[in-house]
Amino acid sequence: MPSVTIVVTSQLEWKQQLVNELESTFHKQKHISSTGELVKEKIILSQEKMIRLLNEHIQNLQQQLLQCRVNNRTTNSSGSSLTSYISEIQRQQMMDD
Numbered sequence: 001m002p003s004v005t006i007v008v009t010s011q012l013e014w015k016q017q018l019v020n021e022l023e024s025t026f027h028k029q030k031h032i033s034s035t036g037e038l039v040k041e042k043i044i045l046s047q048e049k050m051i052r053l054l055n056e057h058i059q060n061l062q063q064q065l066l067q068c069r070v071n072n073r074t075t076n077s078s079g080s081s082l083t084s085y086i087s088e089i090q091r092q093q094m095m096d097d
Helices: 002-096
Strands: none
């Protein structure tokens, strides 16, 4: 009978050791998985920040473009007014001659 007890105890110890190893492996994988998830989350947050910055730059450039268009129209309208004014002066000078 003692040998049967030893065999049963050995099997129980072996099973317990296997369970312990499996639990340890599971916890390690869970830790690695959660670490991987944290890294992915940090990457996503970093990308979102970069997208916000890019959108801010786009808005700034659009405002600059709009300001340039406004300035260009002002210059063109002033230029055409000046051109018509010069033409009018030249006509008057020709009439006076």
